[in-house]
Amino acid sequence: MMQPRLDYRAAFCNYECTTCTEICPSGAILPVAQEQKKLTQFGTAKFLKDNCIVYTEEKECGACSEHCPTKAVRMVPYKKLVAPEVKEDYCIGCGACEFACPTRPYKAIYVEGKSVHGLAKKPEVKKLDVKVQEDFPF
Numbered sequence: 001m002m003q004p005r006l007d008y009r010a011a012f013c014n015y016e017c018t019t020c021t022e023i024c025p026s027g028a029i030l031p032v033a034q035e036q037k038k039l040t041q042f043g044t045a046k047f048l049k050d051n052c053i054v055y056t057e058e059k060e061c062g063a064c065s066e067h068c069p070t071k072a073v074r075m076v077p078y079k080k081l082v083a084p085e086v087k088e089d090y091c092i093g094c095g096a097c098e099f100a101c102p103t104r105p106y107k108a109i110y111v112e113g114k115s116v117h118g119l120a121k122k123p124e125v126k127k128l129d130v131k132v133q134e135d136f137p138f
């Protein structure tokens, strides 16, 4: 009652946003810089293979990975498809994956909250090996 609650069926915590930390009047949520917030692990995602449509219906999905801002959810080969895999070290618990997951009534990916915040690993930024064509044809 009267305490902040994150409901990832209704929405998720925006990766860039720190508004709650700026406006909390009681100090229950302390101010945090955006870069620090992006590494603050307030939960971790859990994957339930038995609910995921890639496994249950052999259908393409990947909504969880597409919406994950840290790429803690990666897609790995599964038969002729790709299926999610969670790297918890990179997960901050934002809930974007849970919100995006289409399975009902139970999500195939959900966030388990942490009673004590952790520190997530910094997302890896990979350089794309793309050669730019100098004389663009049009």
Ligand code: SF4
Binding pocket: 044, 045, 064, 067, 068, 069, 070, 071, 072, 073, 086, 090, 091, 092, 093, 094, 095, 096, 097, 098, 111
């Ligand atoms: S909660 Fe889901 S979307 Fe958010 S960082 Fe973790 S795996 Fe990615």
Ligand code: SF4
Binding pocket: 051, 052, 053, 054, 061, 062, 063, 064, 065, 083, 084, 100, 101, 102, 103, 108, 109
């Ligand atoms: S969004 Fe849900 S159903 Fe789709 S691949 Fe991810 S876990 Fe599976």
